[in-house]
Amino acid sequence: MSCITSTDSVASDRSDETSDDGPDEVSEVECIINPKIQKVSQYVIENPESTNTQLFSMLALLSAYVPGSYLLESECQQILGPPDPIHGGPPFEERMKPFIDFISKSGPKCKIHQKLAPECVVLLNDLGISRSATARNLMSSLCGDQIEPHLIRFIKDLLTKREMGEKVKDKFSRLIEDIKKHEGFYKALSVLRTASDKFGLSPVFPQVVARLNYIARNPPHYGYAIKWANKAIERDPLNSYFADTLGQIHKHRLLKTEGFENIMNIADKAFEAFKDVERKAEEEESSKTATADTGSTSDTFNNRGLFGFLQVAKITFEKLSQQQRKSLIQNKKMEVEAKFEFFEWYLGFSRPDMKTLEPPFFWKDVAYCYKHYTTIPAAESTSFPGLLVCLDHGLFTSKERRAEFLEAEKTVSDLEEIRGVLKTTYEENVDDVKVAERYILSNIVLSNKMPDSPQLTSVRELKTIIQRFLGIERSHRSPGFYLLVLLLLWPEEKPPALQGDATQLPLDLMFDCDLQQYVTLMKKAFERAKYAKYLRGRHLLPLFFLGKGSGLSKWVHKSRLDAVVEEKVDVELAGEQEDINTKKSVRIADMWIKGEVWQLPEIQEILLPVECQSPVRLQEQEEQEVCICPGENKILDAAVLRPPLFYLGFTIQGPVVFPVGRPQVTVTSEENSLAGHQGHEATVDI
Structure with a gap:
């Protein structure tokens, strides 16, 4: 018999002390056989089909698997049936004996104490009341024509919400996983099919049925999986996440397929399915996008169509002989190159959030x-985004390292050779702005590795190159172009001999009057290039920081900061033995999130703090505004009020500032200023 924690505080007369918003407080004592449990067990054995036993099992199931869930007292009364207390029937507490000691009531809401609920579910299962039977009973009892919104939400979470495991999400919800484990595949299937019937307009449940048929069924039944995936698509034909399920089924089937004709047949279906996902993702707007797990709004672009296509291309290539591959390469090479280019900048400019990185297999498959x-190693790319991340090679946080590629750190000679090749290419194509961008960037990258390299082109010459393109076709330039404009035209630090009011300085010493214009153009280019669409909801990575040097060397590549942070964390974790990579990833992320990186002497030594033009207070959940003058280190007299110090950086969207000595504040560019969004953010005028 299952054993439940004993406590006399688990009683309805103490329910007013339990908050709906927080966890139930239950005494932490040794697990012993409680006389009340013996009484409940005996009652269930004698009355397995009684309405109060059924209600108790439903409350236990919900409370165990959906934290914060509940049933309204009116819903409980619906399950208990007549006579209703308002018509002279016995009160709820009387009808729920002997279960009432385990039920918490707060106003009209009823639930089982969360720490007891899992044990109650196990006990009931041991006594013959299974999880699957209870789930079906819950839906048949309460899911009629009019279903309360809170109940819809709870049942969706109960059957579809996948928890995050140590490294990846679970395949199914905790309840479905437990039903599979303790009752078998077909019981789990029965519950989900019941949900699909009860919620006839929802695509979520047929989608999970489809996934169950090809992931959990042994052997997989691809025919049924495809049937149910198509049913989900029929219920929401514009949603890319439900379309993705069909592609995943074909991809899974491809892995198990042999024979050239069979392989190509399944591959063609998979390619087409993922192209459909890509088309639908392109048409989705963030305010209307539904995620595969919950059917709620998604703030991120669905990249599964693009990535799924590459995975299918990789699998198909590896299944064919060298002779058979020729036609495949000829037919798919251009599409593979285009999708590789997407992920090269997508992963180079952003990450899911400040704590999370893409899984290791992601870049490995790409x-x-x-x-x-193409026969070309990705690490040898000299595209604009490829150059931006080439200094990351060898670092713990680099996507190459996470993919377990043995990519060596770029040497000075490597970077000088790249710069030399791009110089020649530029000289042969002086009117090609894309070639010019790569040539200029190769010099900035090289200067980060060796500031005094004799191969470096002078700043004056690089400015001349970029200015040739400034006055023409402004509406067609990329965000990368304006990033280079800002880096090259950003003025040097104010000469020490010049004192007094900053407004009295010559314009060429105080700031370039066109800088704000270029910030605005960069923002517009970010929108025009659809980066705002594809990178929405993701954390934009700072690419360069303003340093204490001059010329090209005043721009510090983020990899130099990452190397300092990595060395610091290695020292901290020197004595650790277990799960070192996970601990290292978490600690590095924490240092950035908490602003600890700005306190490291090695970083303070290379970055140049700037002061805002007017004093500000940075507070959480408020949009703030600060002003800085490029070229100026001191704006206000310290005797009046010393403003906070900032470090200045650039993402692919524009300038950002990071308050020195405070948690990270990201500031992004808007049309006439660097505007913040809700959160730890501020606004910067240039």
């Missing part, structure tokens, strides 16, 4: 697929 179809 890079392997690209090499299969």
